[in-house]
Every structure is written in C-alpha cells, then in structure tokens.
Amino acid sequence: MAGVAVLGSFGCSGIVGQSDNNQRGARNQRKNVPEPKYLELERSGELAKREKALWDLYSPCYLCPRLCGAKRAEGIGGVCTAASSFRVASYGVDFATERPIRGTRGSGGIFLSNCNLLCIFCQNWQIAHRGDGNVTTPDQLANMIMSIQRRNPHNVSFISPTHLVPQIVSALRIAIGRGFNLPLLFDTSGHESLEVIKLLDGIVDIYQPDFKFMDSKIAARFTQGAPNYAEHAAAAIKEMHRQVGVLQIENGIAYQGILMRHLVLPENLSGTDKFVRWVADELSPDTHINISGQFFPAFRSSEYPPLNRRITRTEHNQAMQWAREAGLHNFHS
Numbered sequence: 001m002a003g004v005a006v007l008g009s010f011g012c013s014g015i016v017g018q019s020d021n022n023q024r025g026a027r028n029q030r031k032n033v034p035e036p037k038y039l040e041l042e043r044s045g046e047l048a049k050r051e052k053a054l055w056d057l058y059s060p061c062y063l064c065p066r067l068c069g070a071k072r073a074e075g076i077g078g079v080c081t082a083a084s085s086f087r088v089a090s091y092g093v094d095f096a097t098e099r100p101i102r103g104t105r106g107s108g109g110i111f112l113s114n115c116n117l118l119c120i121f122c123q124n125w126q127i128a129h130r131g132d133g134n135v136t137t138p139d140q141l142a143n144m145i146m147s148i149q150r151r152n153p154h155n156v157s158f159i160s161p162t163h164l165v166p167q168i169v170s171a172l173r174i175a176i177g178r179g180f181n182l183p184l185l186f187d188t189s190g191h192e193s194l195e196v197i198k199l200l201d202g203i204v205d206i207y208q209p210d211f212k213f214m215d216s217k218i219a220a221r222f223t224q225g226a227p228n229y230a231e232h233a234a235a236a237i238k239e240m241h242r243q244v245g246v247l248q249i250e251n252g253i254a255y256q257g258i259l260m261r262h263l264v265l266p267e268n269l270s271g272t273d274k275f276v277r278w279v280a281d282e283l284s285p286d287t288h289i290n291i292s293g294q295f296f297p298a299f300r301s302s303e304y305p306p307l308n309r310r311i312t313r314t315e316h317n318q319a320m321q322w323a324r325e326a327g328l329h330n331f332h333s
C-alpha cells in the first residue's frame with residue numbers, strides 16, 4: 001500500500017440510492033477521452049463473466065500470491081485476515097496524490113481495510129494490519145462510488161484492493177447500473193497474482209502499483225514472509241503495462257495507463273538502482289514514476305534497523321540520479 005493519507009470520514013449510513021442525473025457532468029467534462037473500457041465489458045456480458053471468475057478464486061482464497069486457500073466464505077481469514085465480511089476505512093476526494101491523478105478536481109479514493117502484504121513499516125497500520133474500518137457490502141460500496149462521482153473528481157481509486165477484487169467488481173457492476181462512468185484506479189502494493197491481474201484487463205483504467213523490493217528475501221523479512229514478492233510484482237506489473245501502457249494524459253489529467261511508485265528505503269533496502277533499470281528495460285523509459293523520499297519509521301520499524309530512521313537527502317538524491325541515468329524522465333511526487 002502506498003503511503004496514502006486517510007480520506008474524509010466514513011459515512012455509508014448516510015448514502016442512499018442515486019439518480020443517473022447526478023452523473024451527467026462527469027462524462028461531459030471528458031469529451032476528448034475514450035469511455036472507460038469496463039462499460040463495454042458490461043454491455044457485452046464479459047464483466048459478469050470476470051466477476052464470476054474472480055469470486056471463484058475467493059473461497060478457498062487464491063486471490064494473491066500468498067495462496068492461503070482460506071475458506072473466507074465460512075468466515076475464516078487468511079494471512080490478510082480478511083474473511084467473508086469486508087471493511088472500508090474511509091472514502092472521499094483526495095488532493096494529495098500525484099498531479100495527473102488529482103488534476104484540478106481531485107481523485108476519488110476508497111481506502112479498503114486489511115492488506116495482503118503487511119509491511120512492518122506500514123504508515124497506515126491501523127487500517128492495513130489491524131483492519132480498522134466499517135463493515136460494508138458490495139451494494140454499499142457501489143453507493144460510495146456514486147457518492148464520490150457526485151463530487152465530480154477525475155477518477156475513483158481503490159486503495160489496497162487485492163484481497164477484495166471480487167467485491168469491488170460486484171460493486172462496480174452495481175454502480176455502472178446507477179450511471180458510474182469515471183476512470184477506475186487500482187492503488188496496490190504490487191503483491192499481485194498474475195491470474196487476477198489478467199482478469200482485470202479492461203476493468204482497470206489506471207494502475208498505481210508500488211514496486212517495493214527488488215530482492216524477495218529482503219521483502220519476506222519485512223512483510224511477514226510474503227513469498228517471491230519481487231518475481232510476482234514484476235510479472236503483475238508487466239501485465240498491467242501490457243493492458244494499459246504508459247500513462248495517457250489529456251489536458252493534464254490521466255485517463256489510462258500506469259503510474260509506478262517506489263519508496264526509497266534506508267541503505268537501499270528496496271533496491272532502487274535495480275528498480276529504475278527494470279522499469280526502463282521492461283516497461284518503458286517513458287514510464288511515469290514517483291520515487292518517494294517520504295519513508296519514516298512507522299509501526300514496527302524501530303525493531304528493524306536500519307528502518308528505524310528516515311532516509312537522508314543524499315540517499316534520495318542518489319536514487320533520483322540512478323533514475324535519470326536509467327533514462328527515466330517522467331517524475332512525480
């Protein structure tokens with residue numbers, strides 16, 4: 001999960017069914033960009049098939065590379081602890097994300113509780129590890145989507161979506177029936193199943209994946225043993241890039257593509273030099289990228305030196321120099 005500030009207040013109890021009239025403005029303000037592909041998938045019946053395929057991976061759960069096999073439908077959680085019910089920590093409109101995503105009207109954000117990566121330095125550990133949030137249904141989630149669309153942001157983003165992809169697609173189909181038509185974003189830790197990402201082809205318009213570690217042994221040490229993180233993230237992100245390509249921007253606002261994130265860690269534990277070369281070689285030197293210097297020792301970081309300190313200015317400067325030397329040039333903060 002990226003270090004995303006908690007958005008707005010949770011208030012699904014105050015949301016009621018929406019009229020399609022509420023959504024006309026959003027599409028009218030995007031005349032020059034294609035409609036999100038998920039609308040055609042819904043019209044053709046393909047989205048219903050994808051929804052079913054995703055629910056087939058839910059219990060026993062094989063939605064992420066941990067492959068817990070947890071019988072979530074029976075209320076048994078896996079490593080991520082998400083079981084049959086699910087929670088939303090907050091939702092609202094965010095103006096703190098990268099400029100092509102937030103634009104002038106902000107980015108809608110729905111911050112889902114629990115996480116399948118579980119970094120020991122998580123800045124949102126109360127939500128990701130402890131699961132703070134309100135129990136929600138797909139119908140209520142659809143109401144949140146529509147509530148956000150009424151506020152006229154440029155897009156709607158699901159933050160930490162991996163363990164809840166079936167519920168999200170069910171909610172998306174309900175929201176489409178109520179007039180939803182904004183670009184859909186997935187803001188993920190990168191710990192994704194290739195099978196699941198393939199099922200999202202045409203559903204997600206913009207991917208915002210972190211690529212947190214280039215060394216899976218280091219990743220496992222800081223993520224409660226996440227298996228083969230680097231290999232799974234590389235395969236999933238390449239598939240994301242195949243689906244949506246380099247970030248497409250119209251009038252300063254992104255409507256399709258991939259925006260990579262990478263958090264620089266002390267003593268280069270995240271392997272930034274390897275990461276930037278991988279992006280340039282395997283995706284494109286034109287990839288839009290946020291190389292973040294915002295690490296701070298949150299949650300259990302103090303138990304894991306050198307994660308018990310912030311990165312230095314020199315470390316971040318070095319990371320940016322590696323990125324420029326690799327040929328990257330579309331930077332965001």
Ligand code: SF4
Pocket residue numbers: 061062063064065066067068069070077078079080081082116162163
């Ligand atoms: S999503 Fe959760 S329950 Fe499912 S495989 Fe991943 S960690 Fe296990």
